C-alpha cells in the first residue's frame with residue numbers, strides 16, 4: 001500500500017512539473033540559478049539571469065534583416081517581430097515595439113541615470129533596456145542583447 005501511494009505521488013509530481021505545464025501561456029517559467037546556468041550558453045546566462053550586457057556590435061542579430069520572429073533565449077516566448085526592428089546604430093538589436101504581452105519593465109537604478117530595464121514576461125530573463133529616443137510610431141528604442149534572443153526566419157509574428 002505504502003509503495004503504491006509513493007509511486008502515485010511521484011507520477012503526479014512528474015505530470016505537474018512536465019514541459020506542458022511549464023509552457024502554458026499564462027505560467028511563469030522558473031528554474032533555480034544553478035539550473036539556468038546549466039540550461040543556457042554562458043553569455044546568455046550572464047545577460048538573462050545576471051543582467052550583464054553584451055559587447056556592442058558583437059551580436060549577429062544586430063545586422064539581421066530577414067523577416068522572422070525573435071524569441072526569448074531562456075523560454076522561447078516570441079518577443080519581437082522583424083516588422084518593428086530597425087538599425088539604431090547602437091550596436092545592439094533594436095526594435096520600436098515588442099509583441100503584445102511579451103515583455104515587462106522595471107526601473108533600474110544601477111546607474112546614476114535611472115534606466116528602464118526590459119525583461120521577458122514569462123521567465124523574467126533580462127533582455128536589455130528601453131529608451132525614449134526611438135523612431136515613429138512609438139518613439140521607443142528597445143535596446144536588446146542579441147544573446148538573450150533567438151531568431152527564427154520565416155513568419156514574422
Ligand SMILES: [Zn+2]
Pocket residue numbers: 072073074075076077120121122123124125
Ligand atoms: Zn523568457
